[in-house]
Amino acid sequence: MEPLKLETDSLRDAAAHRHLLYGTALCTSDLTEKRRCDTILRECSIITPEYEMKWDRIGGADAPDFRASDRLVAFAVENGLAFHGHTLWWHESVPQDLGEASDARFAEAAMEHLTRVVRRYAGRVYSWDVVNEPLETDHGRRDGLRHSRFLRAFGPTYLEVAFGRAAEIDPEAVLVLNEMGLEYASPGAERKRRAMLALLERALARGAPIHCLGIQSHLDAADQPRRHPELRAFLREIDGLGLKVMITEMDVSDQNCPRDRRLRDGMVADTYRAYLELVLEESRSLGVSTWGLSDDRTWLATARKRPDGAAVRPMLLDRALRRKPAWHAVKSALLSARNPDGGVEPAFPKGKIN
Ligand code: XIL
Numbered sequence: 001m002e003p004l005k006l007e008t009d010s011l012r013d014a015a016a017h018r019h020l021l022y023g024t025a026l027c028t029s030d031l032t033e034k035r036r037c038d039t040i041l042r043e044c045s046i047i048t049p050e051y052e053m054k055w056d057r058i059g060g061a062d063a064p065d066f067r068a069s070d071r072l073v074a075f076a077v078e079n080g081l082a083f084h085g086h087t088l089w090w091h092e093s094v095p096q097d098l099g100e101a102s103d104a105r106f107a108e109a110a111m112e113h114l115t116r117v118v119r120r121y122a123g124r125v126y127s128w129d130v131v132n133e134p135l136e137t138d139h140g141r142r143d144g145l146r147h148s149r150f151l152r153a154f155g156p157t158y159l160e161v162a163f164g165r166a167a168e169i170d171p172e173a174v175l176v177l178n179e180m181g182l183e184y185a186s187p188g189a190e191r192k193r194r195a196m197l198a199l200l201e202r203a204l205a206r207g208a209p210i211h212c213l214g215i216q217s218h219l220d221a222a223d224q225p226r227r228h229p230e231l232r233a234f235l236r237e238i239d240g241l242g243l244k245v246m247i248t249e250m251d252v253s254d255q256n257c258p259r260d261r262r263l264r265d266g267m268v269a270d271t272y273r274a275y276l277e278l279v280l281e282e283s284r285s286l287g288v289s290t291w292g293l294s295d296d297r298t299w300l301a302t303a304r305k306r307p308d309g310a311a312v313r314p315m316l317l318d319r320a321l322r323r324k325p326a327w328h329a330v331k332s333a334l335l336s337a338r339n340p341d342g343g344v345e346p347a348f349p350k351g352k353i354n
Helices: 011-016 028-032 034-043 067-078 103-121 149-154 158-169 187-205 229-240 261-282 325-336
Strands: 021-026 046-049 082-085 127-132 174-179 212-215 218-220 244-253 285-290
Touching (some): 011 325, 021 034, 021 082, 028 034, 067 082, 067 103, 082 103, 103 149, 149 158, 158 174, 158 187, 229 244, 229 261, 244 261, 261 285
Parallel strands (some): 021 285, 082 127, 127 174, 218 244
């Protein structure tokens, strides 16, 4: 008998072997380049709109513009990819014209937006980032909630409102609470982890349909600890609450690494590997998404410039779309995942997309 051959020459296949999804953030301009599009299709089983589904992009009630997000959802459906809807309520993507709105008007507009977007794509979206970045422990509240328009308009149970409404309209989707800065080793990150656990416990006890914690995972190769007992403990507690985990926006900044390219690539790759091995060992994960695929398409080129002016190299592929050490590191971490029963079916998770 022929020995079973593991087809793992893509991250998509490597992830599928552990019942995980692997994917990237993208925008409509990526689809206009054949090579980039082919690379996405080869490597990915899930995609996330980098910005074209955000509230300020779609716009307000009078003239919502769904052209870009329609295109991305259609691309996913046509190609059998899972789609991660990013993001419904985020303090940074509130449309400008609501800046001066009363709390009552804001609450109405926020509900309208959430309802409209979820209704439009229900059944075609695998998962929704329902609320993004609700915590800011420096804002001085005991519950760690960020002072945002959502908090002001709805009060501290606004997450329950958002998740409840999303579940009503799209009961099949995985509903994700997405957060940044849970990953680091600083005392601030530990405070955020504690606040997140307390928030989730409260919301779940009141019946909020939160299924999954999204951990953004924007890391720094010079800063991220290889061993991280606090993060391990946190993930075990998340698992104890019955929640799945998704790595939603991973990238590894090389801003503070030495200039030597091989050294830099090595540090970035090691960071991907150590971090993913840890998270995939301690959680029932649905998948891993990186915030882009290649070094020429990354928000870090502006958000985390290097002091020496060298081009940043935080992604899995280089500017010519060739695989870097980080690609191999992610592949090996995906293959090492234990992922007992938590993951998705190896093929498309919902069986809904034809
Ligand atoms: C960033 C995008 O990459 C940028 O193109 C955009 O201008 C701003 O947002 N956390 C998030 C993402 O949840 O939506 C952010 O994406 C990166 C940080």
